[in-house]
Amino acid sequence: MKKHKLQLLTLFGALMLLTSCGNNNNQNKSSGALRSSAAEKVYVAPGEHDEFYAFMSGGYSGNVTVYGLPSGRMFKEIPVFSQFPTSGYGYSEETKPMLETSHGFVPWDDAHHPDISQTNGELDGRWIFINGNNTPRIARISLTTFETEEIIEVPNSAGNHSSSFVTENTEYVVAGTRFSVPVPQRDMPIKEYKSEFKGALSFISVDPEHGHMDIKFQLIMPGFNYDLSHPGRGKSHGWFFFTTYNTEEAHSLLEVNASQNDKDFIAAINWKKIEDYVNNGGGTKMPANYAHNIYDESTHTGTTTMKKEVLTVDPLKVPGAIYFLPTPKSPHGCDVDPTGQYIIGNGKLSADLTVHSFDNMIAAIEAKKFDGEAYGIPILKFEDVLAGTVKSSGLGPLHTEFDDKGNAYTTFFISSEVVKWKLGTWEVLDRKPTYYSVGHLMIPGGNSRKPFGKYVVALNKITKDRYLPTGPEMEHSAQIYDISGDKMELIYDFPTHGEPHYAAGIPASILAPKSKKIYRLDENKHPYAVSSPDQAKVVREGKEVHIYMSTIRSHFTPDNIEGIKVGDKVYFHITNHEQDFDVPHGFAMIGQQTSELLVMPGQTKTSVWYPKQVGVWPFYCTDFCSALHQEMQGYIRVSPENSNIEISYSLGED
Amino acid sequence: MKKASILMIIGALLLTGLFKFPLWNITLGAPQYPEPLGMNIHINGIKGMHEFDIQNIDGLNHYIGMKIIPKNEDMWEFKVFPIVIGSMVALGLLIGILGFLGKISYHWFLGWLVLMTILGVLGMYDFNAWMLDYGTNLNPNAIIKLEKPDGTPMTYKPPLFGHEKLLNFDAYSYPRFGGYLMGLGMFFTLLAFVIGKHSKTTNS
Numbered sequence: 001m002k003k004h005k006l007q008l009l010t011l012f013g014a015l016m017l018l019t020s021c022g023n024n025n026n027q028n029k030s031s032g033a034l035r036s037s038a039a040e041k042v043y044v045a046p047g048e049h050d051e052f053y054a055f056m057s058g059g060y061s062g063n064v065t066v067y068g069l070p071s072g073r074m075f076k077e078i079p080v081f082s083q084f085p086t087s088g089y090g091y092s093e094e095t096k097p098m099l100e101t102s103h104g105f106v107p108w109d110d111a112h113h114p115d116i117s118q119t120n121g122e123l124d125g126r127w128i129f130i131n132g133n134n135t136p137r138i139a140r141i142s143l144t145t146f147e148t149e150e151i152i153e154v155p156n157s158a159g160n161h162s163s164s165f166v167t168e169n170t171e172y173v174v175a176g177t178r179f180s181v182p183v184p185q186r187d188m189p190i191k192e193y194k195s196e197f198k199g200a201l202s203f204i205s206v207d208p209e210h211g212h213m214d215i216k217f218q219l220i221m222p223g224f225n226y227d228l229s230h231p232g233r234g235k236s237h238g239w240f241f242f243t244t245y246n247t248e249e250a251h252s253l254l255e256v257n258a259s260q261n262d263k264d265f266i267a268a269i270n271w272k273k274i275e276d277y278v279n280n281g282g283g284t285k286m287p288a289n290y291a292h293n294i295y296d297e298s299t300h301t302g303t304t305t306m307k308k309e310v311l312t313v314d315p316l317k318v319p320g321a322i323y324f325l326p327t328p329k330s331p332h333g334c335d336v337d338p339t340g341q342y343i344i345g346n347g348k349l350s351a352d353l354t355v356h357s358f359d360n361m362i363a364a365i366e367a368k369k370f371d372g373e374a375y376g377i378p379i380l381k382f383e384d385v386l387a388g389t390v391k392s393s394g395l396g397p398l399h400t401e402f403d404d405k406g407n408a409y410t411t412f413f414i415s416s417e418v419v420k421w422k423l424g425t426w427e428v429l430d431r432k433p434t435y436y437s438v439g440h441l442m443i444p445g446g447n448s449r450k451p452f453g454k455y456v457v458a459l460n461k462i463t464k465d466r467y468l469p470t471g472p473e474m475e476h477s478a479q480i481y482d483i484s485g486d487k488m489e490l491i492y493d494f495p496t497h498g499e500p501h502y503a504a505g506i507p508a509s510i511l512a513p514k515s516k517k518i519y520r521l522d523e524n525k526h527p528y529a530v531s532s533p534d535q536a537k538v539v540r541e542g543k544e545v546h547i548y549m550s551t552i553r554s555h556f557t558p559d560n561i562e563g564i565k566v567g568d569k570v571y572f573h574i575t576n577h578e579q580d581f582d583v584p585h586g587f588a589m590i591g592q593q594t595s596e597l598l599v600m601p602g603q604t605k606t607s608v609w610y611p612k613q614v615g616v617w618p619f620y621c622t623d624f625c626s627a628l629h630q631e632m633q634g635y636i637r638v639s640p641e642n643s644n645i646e647i648s649y650s651l652g653e654d
Numbered sequence: 655m656k657k658a659s660i661l662m663i664i665g666a667l668l669l670t671g672l673f674k675f676p677l678w679n680i681t682l683g684a685p686q687y688p689e690p691l692g693m694n695i696h697i698n699g700i701k702g703m704h705e706f707d708i709q710n711i712d713g714l715n716h717y718i719g720m721k722i723i724p725k726n727e728d729m730w731e732f733k734v735f736p737i738v739i740g741s742m743v744a745l746g747l748l749i750g751i752l753g754f755l756g757k758i759s760y761h762w763f764l765g766w767l768v769l770m771t772i773l774g775v776l777g778m779y780d781f782n783a784w785m786l787d788y789g790t791n792l793n794p795n796a797i798i799k800l801e802k803p804d805g806t807p808m809t810y811k812p813p814l815f816g817h818e819k820l821l822n823f824d825a826y827s828y829p830r831f832g833g834y835l836m837g838l839g840m841f842f843t844l845l846a847f848v849i850g851k852h853s854k855t856t857n858s
Binding site for chain 1: 689705709710713717797798
């Protein structure tokens with residue numbers, strides 16, 4: 001004990017020295033001060049944890065990456081829409097169903113907009129949702145296991161871009177179509193686009209207990225492009241806002257033909273009203289075909305159900321539910337401030353930002369001050385709904401996030417900067433360059449009722465010279481700015497994987513305590529799980545052989561298997577018997593035309609092997625699991641197809 | 655004497671804490687176990703500090719050829735200890751009540767304490783002997799066989815009390831809440847004796 005005391009005293013002394021050194025530096029520093037204080041702000045000492053989680057969409061990687069803020073360290077890549085050989089996701093028999101669609105197995109997608117579940121408009125950290133843009137899908141990821149638990153395909157949609165944003169209590173995750181298409185799909189001339197093509201906006205209900213998703217209704221809107229969306233919150237809860245472009249309804253050379261109207265629309269949709277309509281029997285059931293894939297944590301297995309019907313709603317049948325708010329110049333981002341009062345249309349071909357007022361909108365609706373209609377949907381007068389304009393703020397505004405002090409932060413793609421401005425006065429307070437051409441930006445909780453306005457992350461589209469060159473292709477670049485003061489301060493710059501579009505951040509204190517460490521073996525309900533090593537076995541069923549195998553440091557049970565023949569279909573069902581944090585075992589078989597399996601403690605995963613050549617073939621553990629990892633291996637004897645060698649298997653026998 | 659007897663009764667009752675709380679605790683921390691593995695030793699068995707600690711300690715120990723940590727039914731101690739403690743509680747209560755009623759003298763308090771101390775020392779001796787066997791009686795086919803600097807086979811006996819470095823593990827062995835309650839109970843019975851004696855001398 002005495003020794004400990006002494007050490008503590010020494011440590012204390014050392015700390016005193018350190019702190020006094022720091023003080024001296026602060027007093028003496030002049031020009032170097034900024035740089036070193038930025039370093040201090042992002043420095044998370046070895047063994048220390050970050051203050052925030054940041055979930056970055058992977059864009060064309062199809063996945064989600066998890067980073068820490070402010071350190072910019074990457075913790076995990078969560079496979080969602082893409083096969084992931086690192087863990088076997090999309091390769092293992094259990095996870096292949098997760099990537100099933102009405103088009104068959106689609107092992108890739110373009111993941112855009114992660115959004116964390118909310119309760120009362122605040123982040124609750126249960127799930128994170130993300131959209132697959134290319135083959136329209138919405139995924140739900142558990143934030144206790146950080147694994148994809150569910151993927152639902154969205155029919156009648158194409159370019160699932162104005163997605164996947166949640167309402168204030170996660171009643172719905174909303175998915176809007178970018179491309180309008182024939183609904184239902186049919187063989188028709190493209191030239192007949194106008195008034196024939198439709199834009200489906202899907203409201204997908206989320207079961208509050210399990211998070212299971214179900215398409216409650218699809219609103220079949222005019223054939224515009226529905227670009228981005230965000231929910232109303234607080235006073236505007238019950239409404240959803242979508243930006244549109246191509247209200248010209250062009251179908252070719254959109255870069256010119258869809259840029260002709262001086263104003264496009266923000267579509268304001270009173271989903272509560274439509275929900276009532278639907279709950280009272282409204283809507284039309286339309287034949288459809290879409291996949292609903294659910295991963296069950298207890299069986300460690302995904303299953304696909306093909307759904308054959310979707311409830312559609314004709315906007316004209318629900319009067320008073322949908323209005324168009326004219327918004328200049330092909331608006332991209334559609335963002336709602338924390339109070340729910342302001343709806344920001346980021347007119348991407350404009351120099352100005354248009355801010356609409358929810359109160360003005362309601363007043364205009366009540367006064368029936370319409371400026372015509374489009375396909376029967378009333379258009380409000382621009383001047384009536386406008387709250388203000390942020391003037392000459394930059395070039396090419398894309399997206400806006402909010403802090404908790406009444407400020408907004410908007411990215412400008414063309415002028416490559418983040419601009420801070422004041423809600424209500426529309427005054428530009430600060431601007432900082434980004435490197436280069438920023439798309440989305442993210443403040444943890446910055447699109448909820450309760451933002452955590454300490455950092456903003458700029459997610460850039462162009463990297464060029466920010467890091468050591470790696471040939472023509474390189475990762476994207478992100479910048480972190482400290483926004484706790486009056487002026488934004490660039491404090492860090494780090495590469496991000498894939499092409500992050502949007503991101504979602506959340507305080508670590510909400511997620512870290514409930515992150516799972518292991519799966520319980522005694523809760524493993526996988527039909528091919530082995531609950532104790534003495535149940536390991538090899539079973540032949542005609543040409544199929546099922547190997548029920550268990551792993552624990554540092555061996556497979558069984559590890560010698562004979563009686564396998566050329567032409568068999570061999571299933572390896574591997575159960576990891578560890579119940580210790582961070583002790584996975586891997587599995588790989590020579591010549592196997594699939595990925596490895598990485599099996600977490602208590603989990604069962606399956607891969608299939610088609611033995612093609614006679615011989616004795618090894619398998620091994622691919623994860624350096626223990627000191628005896630290199631000993632963790634086994635052999636399979638493959639005999640000719642006509643051989644009559646019976647199945648036999650063993651462990652530790654000579 | 656009444657005050658002394660009440661202390662005696664409380665002291666004896668504090669021992670019942672052992673039926674709920676662990677007597678002793680051993681933790682094993684290592685670089686790759688920042689959250690240490692640990693076992694709580696109760697009078698009726700050994701439990702992991704976290705649910706899977708025993709399984710994980712056994713898993714690690716198999717490398718160096720140690721036996722698995724005994725299950726409750728594997729050691730007679732876990733049957734006998736509860737009976738011994740239960741009997742000592744009953745005896746202590748009896749002595750305390752009789753003392754309260756003035757039927758017996760304060761010397762009985764000391765007698766109980768001496769008996770409890772002897773049993774405690776025997777218990778510690780037995781515990782140490784088990785750990786010695788557990789840490790030195792190793793499987794000759796162990797995966798990892800190490801030698802001490804003097805050439806004799808490495809042993810892995812956890813410390814009876816305090817800290818010891820066992821390969822990459824830091825083992826700490828200290829009493830736990832039930833043990834502290836027992837210590838406090840024994841201290842109370844000592845106080846009971848002292849107060850009893852004091853009141854006797856002042857009265858007379």
